[in-house]
Amino acid sequence: MKPIHVLLAEDNETDVILTREAFASSKLSINLDVVKDGVDLLAFLRREGVHAQAPRPDLILLDLNMPRLSGFEVLEVIKASPDFRRIPVVILTSSAADQDILQSYDLHASCYITKPVDFGSFLKIVASLQDFWFTVVRLPSAEAPAS
Numbered sequence: 001m002k003p004i005h006v007l008l009a010e011d012n013e014t015d016v017i018l019t020r021e022a023f024a025s026s027k028l029s030i031n032l033d034v035v036k037d038g039v040d041l042l043a044f045l046r047r048e049g050v051h052a053q054a055p056r057p058d059l060i061l062l063d064l065n066m067p068r069l070s071g072f073e074v075l076e077v078i079k080a081s082p083d084f085r086r087i088p089v090v091i092l093t094s095s096a097a098d099q100d101i102l103q104s105y106d107l108h109a110s111c112y113i114t115k116p117v118d119f120g121s122f123l124k125i126v127a128s129l130q131d132f133w134f135t136v137v138r139l140p141s142a143e144a145p146a147s
Contacts (some may be wrong), residue, residue: 003029004134007057009041009074010034016068019061024124028134033057038069042077045083046085057087059133063107064093064100072103074094079108086140088133 006023010016016034023030033054035041041060044051060078064071071091078084088110093100096114104112113129116122133139 003031004059005055005057006030006032006059006061007041007044008032008034008061009036009066009071010039010061010063011036013065015063015066015115018122019126022123023130025123026127026130030128030134031129033056037067038071038074040068041074042069045078045087058139059129060089061092061129062089064091064095064104072107075104075107075109088137088139090129090133 007080008016008019010019020032020034023032033044035044040051041062043049044054045057047054062071062075066074071093075089075091078087078089085108089108091104091112092115093113094115098117101112113125
């Protein structure tokens with residue numbers, strides 16, 4: 001089975017560490033790449049600069065509150081691009097605001113998850129994400145032609 005590539009867009013180092021720990025306990029072969037802001041995320045997807053050899057992610061975990069380009073701005077670019085719009089984007093953020101939830105879905109987020117404050121709950125959410133996106137869901141192959 002080929003490794004699963006997850007791209008985490010998160011500028012909070014504590015949340016990055018928690019996510020790494022949660023994925024490390026997975027039974028699946030998951031490679032987690034991390035970018036700290038929206039500009040870097042788009043460079044990763046476009047394989048620009050230091051990301052020239054970046055793998056195409058199978059799933060993007062996107063925080064809304066990032067420097068340089070917000071999660072909303074990045075989501076809008078991803079979902080407008082024929083090359084990237086099929087990549088599932090899970091909003092994983094601290095905001096529980098209805099306006100943020102609505103805007104995320106209006107921009108075609110795959111789902112919206114509010115980060116829990118305790119590590120045990122966070123582990124459960126990451127385990128649920130893994131189970132759903134990599135066991136239940138059938139994702140398109142990266143080679144599928146864009147429409």
